[in-house]
Amino acid sequence: MVYLTRIEHFNAAHKLYNNLWSREKNDEVFGKCANENWHGHNYELYVTIKGEPDPETGFLMDAKKLSRLINEFVLEKLDHLNLNEDVDFMKGQFCSTENLAIGIWNQLADRLPSSAKLHCIKLCETPQIYVEYYG
Amino acid sequence: MVYLTRIEHFNAAHKLYNNLWSREKNDEVFGKCANENWHGHNYELYVTIKGEPDPETGFLMDAKKLSRLINEFVLEKLDHLNLNEDVDFMKGQFCSTENLAIGIWNQLADRLPSSAKLHCIKLCETPQIYVEYYG
Amino acid sequence: MVYLTRIEHFNAAHKLYNNLWSREKNDEVFGKCANENWHGHNYELYVTIKGEPDPETGFLMDAKKLSRLINEFVLEKLDHLNLNEDVDFMKGQFCSTENLAIGIWNQLADRLPSSAKLHCIKLCETPQIYVEYYG
Amino acid sequence: MVYLTRIEHFNAAHKLYNNLWSREKNDEVFGKCANENWHGHNYELYVTIKGEPDPETGFLMDAKKLSRLINEFVLEKLDHLNLNEDVDFMKGQFCSTENLAIGIWNQLADRLPSSAKLHCIKLCETPQIYVEYYG
Amino acid sequence: MVYLTRIEHFNAAHKLYNNLWSREKNDEVFGKCANENWHGHNYELYVTIKGEPDPETGFLMDAKKLSRLINEFVLEKLDHLNLNEDVDFMKGQFCSTENLAIGIWNQLADRLPSSAKLHCIKLCETPQIYVEYYG
Amino acid sequence: MVYLTRIEHFNAAHKLYNNLWSREKNDEVFGKCANENWHGHNYELYVTIKGEPDPETGFLMDAKKLSRLINEFVLEKLDHLNLNEDVDFMKGQFCSTENLAIGIWNQLADRLPSSAKLHCIKLCETPQIYVEYYG
Numbered sequence: 095m096v097y098l099t100r101i102e103h104f105n106a107a108h109k110l111y112n113n114l115w116s117r118e119k120n121d122e123v124f125g126k127c128a129n130e131n132w133h134g135h136n137y138e139l140y141v142t143i144k145g146e147p148d149p150e151t152g153f154l155m156d157a158k159k160l161s162r163l164i165n166e167f168v169l170e171k172l173d174h175l176n177l178n179e180d181v182d183f184m185k186g187q188f189c190s191t192e193n194l195a196i197g198i199w200n201q202l203a204d205r206l207p208s209s210a211k212l213h214c215i216k217l218c219e220t221p222q223i224y225v226e227y228y229g
Numbered sequence: 230m231v232y233l234t235r236i237e238h239f240n241a242a243h244k245l246y247n248n249l250w251s252r253e254k255n256d257e258v259f260g261k262c263a264n265e266n267w268h269g270h271n272y273e274l275y276v277t278i279k280g281e282p283d284p285e286t287g288f289l290m291d292a293k294k295l296s297r298l299i300n301e302f303v304l305e306k307l308d309h310l311n312l313n314e315d316v317d318f319m320k321g322q323f324c325s326t327e328n329l330a331i332g333i334w335n336q337l338a339d340r341l342p343s344s345a346k347l348h349c350i351k352l353c354e355t356p357q358i359y360v361e362y363y364g
Numbered sequence: 365m366v367y368l369t370r371i372e373h374f375n376a377a378h379k380l381y382n383n384l385w386s387r388e389k390n391d392e393v394f395g396k397c398a399n400e401n402w403h404g405h406n407y408e409l410y411v412t413i414k415g416e417p418d419p420e421t422g423f424l425m426d427a428k429k430l431s432r433l434i435n436e437f438v439l440e441k442l443d444h445l446n447l448n449e450d451v452d453f454m455k456g457q458f459c460s461t462e463n464l465a466i467g468i469w470n471q472l473a474d475r476l477p478s479s480a481k482l483h484c485i486k487l488c489e490t491p492q493i494y495v496e497y498y499g
Numbered sequence: 500m501v502y503l504t505r506i507e508h509f510n511a512a513h514k515l516y517n518n519l520w521s522r523e524k525n526d527e528v529f530g531k532c533a534n535e536n537w538h539g540h541n542y543e544l545y546v547t548i549k550g551e552p553d554p555e556t557g558f559l560m561d562a563k564k565l566s567r568l569i570n571e572f573v574l575e576k577l578d579h580l581n582l583n584e585d586v587d588f589m590k591g592q593f594c595s596t597e598n599l600a601i602g603i604w605n606q607l608a609d610r611l612p613s614s615a616k617l618h619c620i621k622l623c624e625t626p627q628i629y630v631e632y633y634g
Numbered sequence: 635m636v637y638l639t640r641i642e643h644f645n646a647a648h649k650l651y652n653n654l655w656s657r658e659k660n661d662e663v664f665g666k667c668a669n670e671n672w673h674g675h676n677y678e679l680y681v682t683i684k685g686e687p688d689p690e691t692g693f694l695m696d697a698k699k700l701s702r703l704i705n706e707f708v709l710e711k712l713d714h715l716n717l718n719e720d721v722d723f724m725k726g727q728f729c730s731t732e733n734l735a736i737g738i739w740n741q742l743a744d745r746l747p748s749s750a751k752l753h754c755i756k757l758c759e760t761p762q763i764y765v766e767y768y769g
Numbered sequence: 770m771v772y773l774t775r776i777e778h779f780n781a782a783h784k785l786y787n788n789l790w791s792r793e794k795n796d797e798v799f800g801k802c803a804n805e806n807w808h809g810h811n812y813e814l815y816v817t818i819k820g821e822p823d824p825e826t827g828f829l830m831d832a833k834k835l836s837r838l839i840n841e842f843v844l845e846k847l848d849h850l851n852l853n854e855d856v857d858f859m860k861g862q863f864c865s866t867e868n869l870a871i872g873i874w875n876q877l878a879d880r881l882p883s884s885a886k887l888h889c890i891k892l893c894e895t896p897q898i899y900v901e902y903y904g
Contacts, residue, residue, distance in 0.1 A: 375809060403849040444802060445804055446804070449806045490780065
């Protein structure tokens, strides 16, 4: 078994806000992250898959094909968009990095070829914070 | 003469949009960057000053004091905010990285101690794009 | 279960030295790292915790609160200090990166909120060497 | 148990090519990576070992000794060379990153001191692709 | 005047070899870099242009258009290729990083729009070596 | 004219302390950096030289020879040492990054071959602070 990771990049706006709470409570809990006019990030996304290398190619999976899958089912839905407003698979959820990593996992887990399994989604929100989700 | 650089970080939302143009023309020129619901970035800001080291301390300027200046006059006005909506010194300007670098220069140039001069503002918008402004 | 990592930074002096050995044996085993006048490093510290995201916030734990815990119980005891001389929780131990990572684990493991568990301490001593400890 | 990682660097040429296939099929499957005149990479190699720190030194293993092992059994056989043509332990194998990581594991697994075990080979081929192998 | 930098990436094989010299002299001067079976690198390319921001867009130049120019006139001629064998604009020249940076300058200098001028080509060959050329 | 940069790394201990001042004044001016038991850093050193590429090699200067010069005249005098106590060329000077960059310049400026001139010493003390000196 080997693990192959492809790193991709996207930019997005979001805010942290619980609609069931008052503005004051949101400010108290989320601080600057609750700014009503949004803020945003450059996100680094690490997608790790696992399986056996194909004896005819030496590849677990062609990294360019993995990149195309990530582009089609993740980046086109997130890049240069607003995570709270524009993203179908995040509707009704808080846009924390934790929930976004889980959402990305759900976008990809059933779309890999049968020879590979999704192992980990790692999502870096700032140079000091990242989240990992293993399903 | 030595040059001292302090690196700081902020996150913000913005969009690229010319109000004198139609939505169609904005989409044509700015593409995804014109998304009406905003997008955002992690910005890396490099502030470089120049001058002679003080013979009593060996410092051109105490880097912690430089950091406090940048925090007070730049980061508190930009971090976790919306560059188009929330920033006094960007009012009426396009929020391109070029203009934002010039705006940051103008915030800092007259606030350094007399022994140091502002030399360069370098602003990284994504891992692939940065702008430098020398006044 | 999700994993959240917060990255922090500190600088410190240390030397590698076994007091039960002669100067010659220390030089032979530890080489330049045994320099009696000390040397030092910029350490990058990765603290990873695990648990379920809170349904009201989407957070496993507020990263700013995690940062404050790390600052209070780790960084204030290490930053700009001498690991052999100044650090209560390293008294009587060799200041190897391995032991320092274990020491940092012990500082934090019992101080997390009940909804989160410490998963890993990763400590980078140079751009070429790091240690991980999982308890 | 602690984990110690040493990071090393090498440069090499290679191509992706299956000799049992036609040139056309190779171009179709491997694209630009099948260029008959080769291409190349800067590889970043992470070697992670695990075990208990030695009570006399605080070391799982002296990182300089680990570096010498990696240099002797891996880097001298790969650095500034052609992975398809010049490397004894890759003879008869496709030079995918997956297979190269497995080959490097096999070079090192039996050469560590008894107090340490090889845990992971991580091999970064480009800033966007890496492979991990755990034996 | 502002400066805008776009960073791109390519991989290539090369060797350092003077055809007027013997194999022995090449080995003596270039060492491992003269390996007859080639070696290779991941190159990071920084293209910096200078000029005034356009008052209608805030852009010195649309970074996506700059990226397309670099792709068409530089990356398509270098990426996943052999610098000594496959690159028209390097024919008859030594494939040092110095000469490659000058060659890339010559590919781009006359292809920028009139509102921008090429300022610098920075080419990183390894994490420890880079070259800059200002025309 | 081309510019070639070689990046090297060293670790050292130091403190910021003016012997003509009281302990209180040193603490007030230098804060944690004045700790009497020292602290330390991983320094990244960028040495940039300028000149014409040699027509026989394509090199401004062989980067390995530049590296050997830096090792002999700079790194052997700084690495794993105490900047205040152990370094001949810093005797009697404050160990600020500014002064250390100037000291490194003086070590190298007259030791380059006649075909190259020293252009810049860039010294990174932490991930947030660096100094440049151009002679």
